Amino acid sequence: MKFGLLILLLLISVYADYSPLSYVDRPCGSDLSNLWLDVIAVVDNSRGMTVAGLDNVAANIASAFSSGTRIGSDANKPRTTRLGLVTYNSAATQKADLNQYQSIGDVFFGIFDALSNIVNTNESYLATGLELAERMLIDQSVNSTRAHYQKVVIVYASEYAGNGELDPLPIAERLKLSGVNIITVAYGDAYGLMKSLSHIASPANCFCPNGWVQYRSDYSDLASSRYGVCIQGVALSAKWLAAKMSCSNRWRNSSLAAEFSQDKHDFIFNLAQNTQGFSPPYKYHIGLNYVSGSWVWTQPTGLQQVPLQQPLMWLSGNPQQSSTQSGVMNMQSGQGTGWISIAKMAGSANYVCETYSCDTDNYCDENMNKNQ
Template identity: 25%
Template sequence: MHIILSLFCIVFLINNISADCPNGTICQIDSTLFDLSSTQEQDIVSTNNPSTPAVVITTAQPGPSTTPGSTTSLSNSDGTPCNCNNSGLWLDLLLVIDRSAGVGVDGLTEIAGQLAAALNNVPIAQKAQNDFYTRVGLLVYSSDVQVIGDLTHYTNSDGLLNDLFSLTQYYKPSDRIADIGKALKTAQTIFQTQSLNITSRNVPKAVVLYASSYNKINDDPVTIASQMNNSNIFIITINYHDNSGVATDLLNQISTPYMNFSSDANDAVAEISQGLCYANCLCPFGSYQLKTLNTTSYQQTYYADCLQPIGAGTFPKFAEKVCEARNGTLVSLTSQAKTDFMFNVAVYGTDKTVSSSNSLHIGLHRNTQSQWAWYGYGQTEYPLGNFQPWAPGFNNNSAGDAVYIDKLGPGNWQWMTGSSSSNPFQYICQIRACDSAPTNCDRSGWLNNGQ
């Protein structure tokens, strides 16, 4: 522990505060966030009973008042938003739709309309420049499964829309069984034969599954979904008029955590589109994707920041060079939620690279105008925001041109200033995720389920 005494400074006693999410709700870190992107293994969690680990708390002093234009949206954000642009999606996507009596013939057209809206402007193709297009497959199921079109079938959106709005021909009014396990098993087989381990098609994989009810026959959907999630297949589920709640309870277990929605929700189309955006926002091998959970709405937000702990310590100016060589920067701690995530996942999670460290470099530095700023991606920067957990005796006027976060006690980490040419501490790099606006991103973690 570093104990720094600064003469001629007044030491303020500050009450602990926690960071608010947007719209005034409180963020906390959920156990499903403890995912190393080298495996992307996610516990199957019901949104009805989310678990919450201990959170590392820092003490944030009020930041200085700012003038209009002195900060950017990133200055006070939890993280860098994933780009959510349908026209830029590049996925292998399977649509899996319940056609049993529980849906009803009109229900199939409603589902078709909802999916058509969610997939509007998605570049559906079999070939395009690089990998930046989406292949779509379409399946319907009841007691059996029928593949209308696999991942090699649709060459444009018109063909898919024609089949979506013709789903009524596959309706089975006398079949009251919805075998979700068999449907997932078929989807898993299609991915295994047409998408996984194909080096020429290195893209994320996703499933959108609609269900009105559930009947367990032979294949256990929870086990199959776990295998798929552990193979980096992102599963979005939608319950359709599930009055009994049986399907909803199951869908909470098989979806990627917090990706189960209701077709009747006013924002269902937006939720499905956002889920596909998150499926298309992935981190490189050996990094942790920033995620936060709104505990009021139980909505999880994915960010395009991938945290990577570095055990070989160096001075902060050289640490930034190391991160830039990985197409990243030193980590920016712009909120309490992001700070909690960094410690719970990247520092004290399954990776122990920097878990014994008492000091870590972060990306806050004095720029050429002698103002405090965070390093941004692509040789950019943005100003310090309101979140400023300075240690006693330190503030934004303290001497120094670099900042590190120091352990003052168990679970108590706060900022201190230093020189960019001293203090060879360990550090956390922050790497930009690949998403629907790809440039030159690292996809090594996706290939052959390597995440």
């Protein structure tokens, strides 16, 4: 099984035809040369992996991290990726800390050297490898100037074993709760092993600043497919125009939320229902407004507003044809919400903002500075 570049592509979503004027929501960034991650590869080197399997792992790690990725920890070049390496069998060993590899060449030669030998044991306890990776991330990433970097653990396993203190699941859950993404790669009994490893894996993708919720295909499923869009409900009563100005100043690349699809419309309603300070009957401003003879969606400062397309979610009697009714809010009607047109300087309500996710196309510094 060849993984190579696929491992890094798991961290991003690629939509080659996307542009800011596309009537789709922004995907996660897709520029591999701009990956900014702290990654630890956790590799089983017991006899179950086999010499050929271990060589395949080394080749795929080296291939994945030589695909235009900037390796190292140069403070003057923040968009870099660091790679650490842990091997495990009955116990775990740190083969490379997060600062050892400072170039593609370091990765290539270091990985093949570190993964050149199988250990003479059938014991393989993933928990030991995950626990060491956790300590490394705490010591070398969390408590460093790269604390804000996305953290990833890639597991290469030949079996899933252990219970009690050697059960890998509690450690995996702890890692995921701390924001670490886990990618699993199975060698051996494909179905049984992959099924077991699926319990510790997490969707690795772009992420949102604190206080923002990442738009995903299913609000109730945290593991569902994510977009490169972060959403925030603001429980402050404001007129539409004030809400627009507040959103544009709330974060870099932020604006009132756009609802390009029924799914996005429903997601925002679910978010409002679960945001403190929003209460039924729900009403909140969104980014649709009437400008120069047509309805358009607000966009971040400097970008062209996007013309309204289907689907249309107007409540009955809307939109009003009056030139003064040029803003839009969502108003609850029954079990859902719909659009109503309002005056931009009247009708105070809560509002919903959106911004770009932090990813390869949108670097977020350690202070999450909107003006960077």
